[in-house]
Amino acid sequence: MKVSLFITCLSDAIYPRVGEAMVRLLARCGVRLEFPAVQTCCGQPAFNSGYWEEARESARTILKAFEDSDFVISPSGSCTGMIHHYPKLFENDPVMLEKARELQAKSYEFTQFLVQVLGVTDVGATFPHKVTYHPSCHGSRLLGVKDEPMALMRNVKGLEFVPLPYAEDCCGFGGTFAVKMADISGAMVTEKADHVKETEAEVLVGLDMACLMNIAGNLKYRNEPVRVMHLAELLAEGANLL
Amino acid sequence: MSAKTAAGTVKERAELALNDDFLRKAVKFTTERLRNGKKNASAEHGNWDEWRERGRQIRLHTIAHLDYYLNQFVNNARANGVHVHFADTGADAVKIALEIARRKQAKTVVKSKSMVSEELHLNDALQEIGVEAIETDLGEYIIQLAGETPSHIVIPAIHKNRYQIADLLSEVAGEKLEADTTVLAGFVRKKLRENFLEADIGMTGCNFAIAETGSMVLFENEGNARMVTTLPKTQITLMGMERIIPSFEDLEVMATLLPRSATGQKLTMYMSAITGPRRSEDADGPDEMHIIIVDNGRSLQLGDPEFQELLNCIRCGACLNACPVYRHIGGHAYGGTYSGPIGAVLTPALNKNVAEWDDIANASSLCGACYEACPVKIPLHEMLIYLRRRKVEKGYGNKLEGAGMKGFAAVMGNAKRYRMAVKMGQIGQKLVVRDGGIRTKLGPLKGWNSYRVAPSLPKMSFRQRFATLDQEIREGLREMSPDVKSRMEEAIKRRKQDGGGHGHG
Amino acid sequence: MAETHADWLREMEAKSRAKQSAFVGGISQRLGRPRPTDAPAQPFRGAPEFWRGFEWTPEERIERFAGNWRSVGGHVARLPDMDAVREFIAGKAAEMGARYIVRQNEPELAALGLEEALPEAQVSVWNTDPDICWKARSAEADFGVVMADYAAAYTGSVAVLSSKDKGRSVSLLPTVLMIVLPVERLRTRLGEVLTEFDRAGRKRLPAGIHFISGPSRSSDIENDLTIGVHGPGVVYALIVG
Numbered sequence: 007m008k009v010s011l012f013i014t015c016l017s018d019a020i021y022p023r024v025g026e027a028m029v030r031l032l033a034r035c036g037v038r039l040e041f042p043a044v045q046t047c048c049g050q051p052a053f054n055s056g057y058w059e060e061a062r063e064s065a066r067t068i069l070k071a072f073e074d075s076d077f078v079i080s081p082s083g084s085c086t087g088m089i090h091h092y093p094k095l096f097e098n099d100p101v102m103l104e105k106a107r108e109l110q111a112k113s114y115e116f117t118q119f120l121v122q123v124l125g126v127t128d129v130g131a132t133f134p135h136k137v138t139y140h141p142s143c144h145g146s147r148l149l150g151v152k153d154e155p156m157a158l159m160r161n162v163k164g165l166e167f168v169p170l171p172y173a174e175d176c177c178g179f180g181g182t183f184a185v186k187m188a189d190i191s192g193a194m195v196t197e198k199a200d201h202v203k204e205t206e207a208e209v210l211v212g213l214d215m216a217c218l219m220n221i222a223g224n225l226k227y228r229n230e231p232v233r234v235m236h237l238a239e240l241l242a243e244g245a246n247l248l
Numbered sequence: 249m250s251a252k253t254a255a256g257t258v259k260e261r262a263e264l265a266l267n268d269d270f271l272r273k274a275v276k277f278t279t280e281r282l283r284n285g286k287k288n289a290s291a292e293h294g295n296w297d298e299w300r301e302r303g304r305q306i307r308l309h310t311i312a313h314l315d316y317y318l319n320q321f322v323n324n325a326r327a328n329g330v331h332v333h334f335a336d337t338g339a340d341a342v343k344i345a346l347e348i349a350r351r352k353q354a355k356t357v358v359k360s361k362s363m364v365s366e367e368l369h370l371n372d373a374l375q376e377i378g379v380e381a382i383e384t385d386l387g388e389y390i391i392q393l394a395g396e397t398p399s400h401i402v403i404p405a406i407h408k409n410r411y412q413i414a415d416l417l418s419e420v421a422g423e424k425l426e427a428d429t430t431v432l433a434g435f436v437r438k439k440l441r442e443n444f445l446e447a448d449i450g451m452t453g454c455n456f457a458i459a460e461t462g463s464m465v466l467f468e469n470e471g472n473a474r475m476v477t478t479l480p481k482t483q484i485t486l487m488g489m490e491r492i493i494p495s496f497e498d499l500e501v502m503a504t505l506l507p508r509s510a511t512g513q514k515l516t517m518y519m520s521a522i523t524g525p526r527r528s529e530d531a532d533g534p535d536e537m538h539i540i541i542v543d544n545g546r547s548l549q550l551g552d553p554e555f556q557e558l559l560n561c562i563r564c565g566a567c568l569n570a571c572p573v574y575r576h577i578g579g580h581a582y583g584g585t586y587s588g589p590i591g592a593v594l595t596p597a598l599n600k601n602v603a604e605w606d607d608i609a610n611a612s613s614l615c616g617a618c619y620e621a622c623p624v625k626i627p628l629h630e631m632l633i634y635l636r637r638r639k640v641e642k643g644y645g646n647k648l649e650g651a652g653m654k655g656f657a658a659v660m661g662n663a664k665r666y667r668m669a670v671k672m673g674q675i676g677q678k679l680v681v682r683d684g685g686i687r688t689k690l691g692p693l694k695g696w697n698s699y700r701v702a703p704s705l706p707k708m709s710f711r712q713r714f715a716t717l718d719q720e721i722r723e724g725l726r727e728m729s730p731d732v733k734s735r736m737e738e739a740i741k742r743r744k745q746d747g748g749g750h751g752h753g
Numbered sequence: 754m755a756e757t758h759a760d761w762l763r764e765m766e767a768k769s770r771a772k773q774s775a776f777v778g779g780i781s782q783r784l785g786r787p788r789p790t791d792a793p794a795q796p797f798r799g800a801p802e803f804w805r806g807f808e809w810t811p812e813e814r815i816e817r818f819a820g821n822w823r824s825v826g827g828h829v830a831r832l833p834d835m836d837a838v839r840e841f842i843a844g845k846a847a848e849m850g851a852r853y854i855v856r857q858n859e860p861e862l863a864a865l866g867l868e869e870a871l872p873e874a875q876v877s878v879w880n881t882d883p884d885i886c887w888k889a890r891s892a893e894a895d896f897g898v899v900m901a902d903y904a905a906a907y908t909g910s911v912a913v914l915s916s917k918d919k920g921r922s923v924s925l926l927p928t929v930l931m932i933v934l935p936v937e938r939l940r941t942r943l944g945e946v947l948t949e950f951d952r953a954g955r956k957r958l959p960a961g962i963h964f965i966s967g968p969s970r971s972s973d974i975e976n977d978l979t980i981g982v983h984g985p986g987v988v989y990a991l992i993v994g
């Protein structure tokens with residue numbers, strides 16, 4: 007069985023540690039993640055901005071990269087969610103449409119794969135810190151990844167979980183929204199970071215580096231010493247894999 | 249609607265709102281209460297998703313057969329003695345309403361809340377022919393005195409505080425009224441009671457119209473819609489052409505979804521079904537009843553697979569209360585009659601002027617909270633993307649952005665070029681990285697870095713590291729447990745059976 | 754230009770009928786198919802199936818109705834019979850100093866004998882004298898007394914239907930509203946009441962059907978709840994039997 011890593015451009019270029027954490031964690035379950043290097047970006051920035059022709063250019067690299075994979079795992083609910091939009095994106099191209107449907111059926115967000123497919127909820131990690139969690143909108147709301155991260159965190163020894171107030175509210179990232187509507191986005195991320203502060207958590211985890219980059223950027227701007235990381239990093243670190 | 253386009257761009261209007269501390273607090277406080285009310289009410293009721301799905305199905309079916317049901321409604325309403333009129337445009341609807349007012353030699357019209365009437369700017373038109381139009385919903389009355397438009401579908405005066413309201417009402421009273429809710433509401437009760445009894449025409453909106461009986465249904469809490477449909481001799485109802493449901497049985501579903509989604513109530517204090525004018529022996533109710541059926545851009549959505557569902561909207565305002573953008577900028581920043589996520593889609597859709605309203609669709613982070621809150625599951629977050637796409641396709645896209653996206657496609661369409669771009673970034677950033685982050689507010693980073701520190705690129709990307717990592721993994725890879733293996737095989741099998749798809753489709 | 758108002762209405766009517774086929778035809782055209790002549794089969798009608806069998810016992814209905822009614826600021830009294838209703842209303846009238854009372858012209862309410870029980874007050878019976886403006890009479894009333902035609906416990910709502918003998922104003926304009934609700938008219942679900950109107954059919958529907966779920970209220974000023982904005986602020990449900 008071929009299990010492939012869809013790294014996402016953001017984790018590839020800026021947060022490679024997330025990919026490494028996934029590779030090491032899955033190796034522990036006996037799953038070797040392979041990495042097709044022809045992949046680039048899911049195309050979401052262009053898709054969401056209305057530039058579908060450009061989005062298709064980018065999406066084709068993803069469709070090609072994972073053509074013969076059995077499972078495609080990504081560290082982002084949002085980018086996995088974008089793959090769910092491929093059938094719509096290629097609705098007028100019967101050949102690509104078929105491929106898009108196939109890819110959609112075999113694409114998983116990281117914790118979704120770990121918990122739903124592999125049935126793993128305990129990776130044997132210890133992480134003696136106060137942790138809060140931001141459920142990213144696309145992953146939790148549109149992909150329905152809600153219980154999986156909770157189950158994984160519950161089994162981390164020493165982890166003290168503090169619920170994030172108004173957790174389900176958007177952090178204000180929204181891709182190009184953060185640039186086009188900078189002030190609205192700024193107000194949203196400031197509110198989100200305020201809530202993170204309220205929890206007095208040492209660590210903020212999530213399942214989407216875009217949102218985490220947004221919140222971390224605001225926390226850093228305000229000199230708030232909260233560590234921000236992907237749940238895969240937390241698990242791998244806790245299991246002494248990183 | 250476009251006649252009264254608010255000035256400036258969404259961005260500029262949002263900036264005003266973001267700097268208005270009271271407005272932000274007020275909107276936050278109220279939307280918070282409403283959305284919590286909705287959450288509790290839907291949880292208490294139980295099986296919420298089944299009810300939502302049922303509501304969606306009923307609306308989908310009705311809209312898909314709107315020609316049949318609207319025709320049925322019209323014939324039944326006529327048989328009940330109602331005078332039915334059709335208006336293709338807002339201007340047509342205004343013309344009909346004014347003609348009735350003139351014919352009745354009306355001096356005053358008392359109105360209960362109607363978003364369609366806001367769409368038509370009917371009050372101004374009535375004023376021009378010397379007819380006084382009085383809004384009687386407490387919130388609408390307040391904003392009418394202030395000369396403003398509603399900033400929320402359900403709570404029109406959400407942006408006003410009690411002191412501002414006390415000042416407005418004191419002017420009407422001719423004496424200083426205390427800024428106390430009970431005092432203020434008490435004054436309005438007395439003042440408007442006279443108007444109800446004296447008005448020549450009562451004007452309402454319409455929450456639902458029942459095709460099989462020709463009845464129109466109104467939901468309200470204050471009793472003003474009942475006043476308006478009980479006391480004046482003539483009643484005019486403005487009805488969006490899509491308000492139809494087939495039967496009273498279907499009304500149970502709408503009555504379950506609407507109040508819970510709007511305010512968290514099990515039912516509004518009043519729900520009235522009006523079936524024609526008063527019967528000849530009745531001693532109250534209107535002698536003459538008119539229903540003006542308004543298109544005004546609605547039919548443009550029919551047959552459009554991406555937007556037809558927009559007509560399923562039951563105007564509960566739940567998407568506004570759930571929306572983080574609305575919470576920060578309030579309703580007026582949207583610049584149209586309808587605000588919030590529904591307004592961001594409905595306004596350009598009804599006007600069919602994507603270009604003019606281009607920036608509204610951008611005022612969303614596409615977080616999907618609106619879709620999750622919607623009692624009839626309208627995918628507003630997707631419609632916003634479709635609007636953006638149509639704008640680009642029609643050539644109204646931002647030139648700079650368009651060029652940027654061409655560049656994006658060039659880089660992302662080819663892994664080699666992508667790799668080069670990352671490498672260039674790794675080298676180029678050296679000029680601006682300080683302390684592991686980028687703080688410069690120059691150029692495209694201005695917006696982002698006004699609130700954040702941008703991350704820097706690490707020395708090596710994941711793909712640059714992968715070969716070494718994979719080598720190490722292969723050497724120490726554990727045997728896959730038979731349990732995990734069979735689970736994976738099972739997943740593949742299941743996918744083949746039911747065509748796959750987990751999460752949303 | 755039409756001579757009389759009736760002429761004008763006829764003119765408008767003709768215009769409307771002419772416009773109807775174009776308006777409705779436009780919809781068919783947009784939907785991309787000919788206009789259906791037969792009623793389309795509704796794949797889903799009314800509440801979900803699991804909801805239809807849901808029913809509380811009579812005692813539970815009363816309890817739930819009362820709980821809902823009170824939770825929105827309404828008052829409830831559970832009374833054994835109509836004699837108790839008379840006493841209750843008379844007692845409240847004395848307590849609040851009610852001088853003007855208007856009631857629906859219904860046999861159950863006539864049998865109450867409020868006139869004898871309240872010799873001090875003026876009790877008017879809806880629409881019994883053509884020379885009286887009944888809307889005004891209701892507006893000046895302290896108490897309005899009506900029978901509930903139906904009620905639904907799940908939402909805490911009563912339904913009142915209009916007729917020549919049952920004014921809409923009586924449940925709307927007085928300061929205090931007394932609703933007499935015989936227990937046998939209390940159902941569990943709102944749908945049980947609503948389907949009655951489908952069953953009755955258009956021709957037998959009254960002009961006004963009003964569901965009332967408590968006192969008039971508004972939260973339009975700073976989201977601060979105010980009771981009694983336009984309709985009655987004090988509302989009693991008198992559950993009898």
